Amino acid sequence: MSGTSNRLSDAALAALGAALGRELAACGRLLATAESCSGGWIAKAMTDTPGSSAWFAGGVVCYSDAVKQRVLGVSAETLAACGAVSEPTVEEMARGALDVCGADVAVAVSGIAGPDGGTPGKPVGTVCFGWAWRVAGGIRTRVMTGHLGGDRDTVRRETVAAALAGVRQLLENPDAAGS
Secondary structure, X not given: OOOOXXXXXXXXXXXXXXXXXXXXXXXXXXXXXXXXXXXXXXHHHHHOOOOHHHOEEEEEEOOOHHHHHHHHOOOHHHHHHHOOOOHHHHHHHHHHHHHHHOOXXXXXXXXXXXXXXXXXXXXXXXXXEEEEEEEOOEEEEEEEXXXXXXXXXXXXHHXXXXXXXXXXXXXXXXXXXXX
16 A cells, blocks of 8 residues: 555544544534545545434535635635645634534645645645634634655545544543634
């Protein structure tokens, strides 16, 4: 499998999605995704299990800035000032996914999976993650940037695993998970 560890095989990612799905279903929450560098792979991991409509609302694959703006409501100002691969952008993507999909929880990713596209400030393997979730009185968010190693496939697999892990963390403790 081109250098990818068994931990991140297709079956392992599907198992992570199924486990998260059970947790979402147990607390009655629906997940949405907004994906750039992962190209829908997070949504795939969440829907590999039959019955996933109980925990997965939908997702948006948004490689282009135009789709990020038009579908998810990411502001042109954010994209111009920070770029597509940035914490402010994924925060807006996650908020947009909540609204577009009518979900309770959303995860968004944007990154540089390679092999091209990196810069000294944002090298290949840079991935920004954003999570948004509904709470009484509003929406809370959390963002982070990771620097993942390996080839394109490995970066994308690691992105899926980290995105799902972040959702699990906020389900376990939504009050400590963000601002």
